[in-house]
Amino acid sequence: MERLRIVGGRVYDPRNGIDGEVREICIEGGRIVAELPEDAPSLDARGMVVMPGGVDIHCHIAGPKVNLARRLEPERRRGDVVPRRVDAAGAVLRSGTGGLVPSTFATGYRYAGLGYTAAFEAAVPALGARQAHQELNDTPVIDKGFYLLLGNDEFLLRQIAAGETERAREHIAWALAAARAYAVKVVNPGGVAAWKRGGSVTRLDDVVPGLDVAPRGIVAAIAGAVDELGLPHPMHIHCNDLGMPGNSATTLETMRAVDGMRAHFTHIQFHAYGGERDGRPTSGARELVEYLNAHPELSADVGQVMFGPAVAMTGDTPVGYLLQRLTGGKWVAEDMELESGCGIVPYEYREKNYVDSLQWAVGLEFFLLAEDPWRVVLSTDHPNGGSFLSYPRLIRLLMDRSFRDDEIRRVHPEAVAGTALADGLDREYTLYEIAIITRAGPARLLGLERKGHLGPGADADITIYDDDEDVERMFSTPRYVLKGGVRVVEEGEIREEVHGTTLHVAPEYDASLEPVLRRFVGDYGTVPLDDYRIGEEEVHRGESFVPARR
Ligand SMILES: [Zn+2]
Numbered sequence: 001m002e003r004l005r006i007v008g009g010r011v012y013d014p015r016n017g018i019d020g021e022v023r024e025i026c027i028e029g030g031r032i033v034a035e036l037p038e039d040a041p042s043l044d045a046r047g048m049v050v051m052p053g054g055v056d057i058h059c060h061i062a063g064p065k066v067n068l069a070r071r072l073e074p075e076r077r078r079g080d081v082v083p084r085r086v087d088a089a090g091a092v093l094r095s096g097t098g099g100l101v102p103s104t105f106a107t108g109y110r111y112a113g114l115g116y117t118a119a120f121e122a123a124v125p126a127l128g129a130r131q132a133h134q135e136l137n138d139t140p141v142i143d144k145g146f147y148l149l150l151g152n153d154e155f156l157l158r159q160i161a162a163g164e165t166e167r168a169r170e171h172i173a174w175a176l177a178a179a180r181a182y183a184v185k186v187v188n189p190g191g192v193a194a195w196k197r198g199g200s201v202t203r204l205d206d207v208v209p210g211l212d213v214a215p216r217g218i219v220a221a222i223a224g225a226v227d228e229l230g231l232p233h234p235m236h237i238h239c240n241d242l243g244m245p246g247n248s249a250t251t252l253e254t255m256r257a258v259d260g261m262r263a264h265f266t267h268i269q270f271h272a273y274g275g276e277r278d279g280r281p282t283s284g285a286r287e288l289v290e291y292l293n294a295h296p297e298l299s300a301d302v303g304q305v306m307f308g309p310a311v312a313m314t315g316d317t318p319v320g321y322l323l324q325r326l327t328g329g330k331w332v333a334e335d336m337e338l339e340s341g342c343g344i345v346p347y348e349y350r351e352k353n354y355v356d357s358l359q360w361a362v363g364l365e366f367f368l369l370a371e372d373p374w375r376v377v378l379s380t381d382h383p384n385g386g387s388f389l390s391y392p393r394l395i396r397l398l399m400d401r402s403f404r405d406d407e408i409r410r411v412h413p414e415a416v417a418g419t420a421l422a423d424g425l426d427r428e429y430t431l432y433e434i435a436i437i438t439r440a441g442p443a444r445l446l447g448l449e450r451k452g453h454l455g456p457g458a459d460a461d462i463t464i465y466d467d468d469e470d471v472e473r474m475f476s477t478p479r480y481v482l483k484g485g486v487r488v489v490e491e492g493e494i495r496e497e498v499h500g501t502t503l504h505v506a507p508e509y510d511a512s513l514e515p516v517l518r519r520f521v522g523d524y525g526t527v528p529l530d531d532y533r534i535g536e537e538e539v540h541r542g543e544s545f546v547p548a549r550r
Helices: 064-072 104-113 126-137 154-161 165-179 191-196 215-229 248-257 285-294 317-327 354-369 388-399 401-410 413-417 431-445 471-476 513-524
Strands: 003-007 010-013 018-022 025-028 031-033 042-044 048-052 054-059 116-124 143-149 183-187 235-238 263-265 298-301 308-314 332-336 340-349 462-466 480-483 486-490 502-505 542-545
Touching: 010 431, 018 431, 048 054, 048 431, 054 388, 054 431, 064 116, 064 126, 064 308, 064 332, 064 340, 104 116, 104 388, 104 480, 104 486, 116 126, 116 183, 126 143, 126 165, 126 502, 143 165, 154 165, 154 215, 154 513, 165 215, 165 502, 165 513, 183 215, 191 317, 191 340, 215 235, 215 248, 248 263, 248 285, 285 298, 285 354, 308 317, 317 332, 317 340, 340 354, 354 388, 354 413, 388 401, 388 431, 388 471, 462 471
Parallel strands: 003 042, 010 048, 054 116, 116 143, 143 183, 143 502, 183 235, 235 263, 263 298, 502 542
Antiparallel strands: 003 025, 010 018, 025 031, 048 462, 308 340, 332 340, 462 480, 480 486
């Protein structure tokens, strides 16, 4: 068994209440252990900062839409080639391309190079699960998993409309098990199904044409089913009306609609605007932060916008359509049969643009006004608000007020004027809080017992940074990254390629659902039901979790 003692480093392990104390971290057999003998090999971390590996709760790194985005813009990737490399030990690193939507190998290498050891793809339709798994199998180093799109699933919406609550719940369990997914994702509930019928759903009580159901009923039914199934992560919801002025009212209504149940509101920045529908958006963040602060069963990731190039990549087809009308550039949209949709639009956020600046400011309001960092965690909705490679800059914005104030002076002044940033918020995140929003918090929200902390039994996924006053530089280039106890990164360079696991749930379901579902898919689908099922052998190094029903 490989053993290692990390000695002399200042440890930030919020889940175990360790705030910068010098501690020894011991590793044996890929896990953290309480202690090791003095003669076990050691790594000198004096003058360094030790944290659990980063956990990305929401990004887009695998599946059909990600691959479409890679193909949509070859010109943006030509300048960022990741060459094949054979190192001294003879280990081979695969070639690829980087850019905003890196190829599979490059995705794994770059996440690891940033100190992240787990990342979750946030939107995969059941029909795209096979491709998503194939890409995740090819993504080295990090542990991963994906969320299954269910908020516009025809069969599910019909069950909810008919009041067949139990059958709806069993369908969710069946679909997660068949796709080997980790959690349930809801995107614009009912809105994409309406779009496919030429209609529109933006508010909580707008009825989906042809289906006697509205978003309010959909989110309540799904959140309830996820609770009853005992899934490790609550319903992960992208609300209706993304990006539209005045949508914070819709978001607030959605929070009320899941009353008392757990729910995770993703990229909440994109759902937090005030103003009139046809007018200019303003900030609606304050009201939503207050609601979040007062409701411990709710959580969010921010979806911060970072200036520069991005790619809007969404299961929310109507949003893709509206965005391409704005940009007038390339785009792709696709229906995913009975399940969902997809839209991809390249975008660039500019400091001098009012709306872009407002989005940037609104994201920062969430970070700076949230009282509980365990429940409002870091994301850029990579690559929607910006690449995951921009996280170190975002961390600097949160930790360094004078840097933030300089940036505030560069953006559109009218955009900042109506936000809490204009009040001169002086909060500066500590390293302890950064460790919460980038690893301990996401791991807890995902129900990952062995991740996001450094207590005995945890996976030995560890990031060690040089203690540097320039936190952007510090978080860009970790000194060491360990994955399962193996030193995979040194000085930002991949030293060894390992393969992480694909995490998924395996809920039990009522088998009497299958004949009904088979008939439905036979009547309306083009793919037979059995082809939805992902075999165990199709997921390399899979690790499943059987949730206990409540
Ligand atoms: Zn997303």
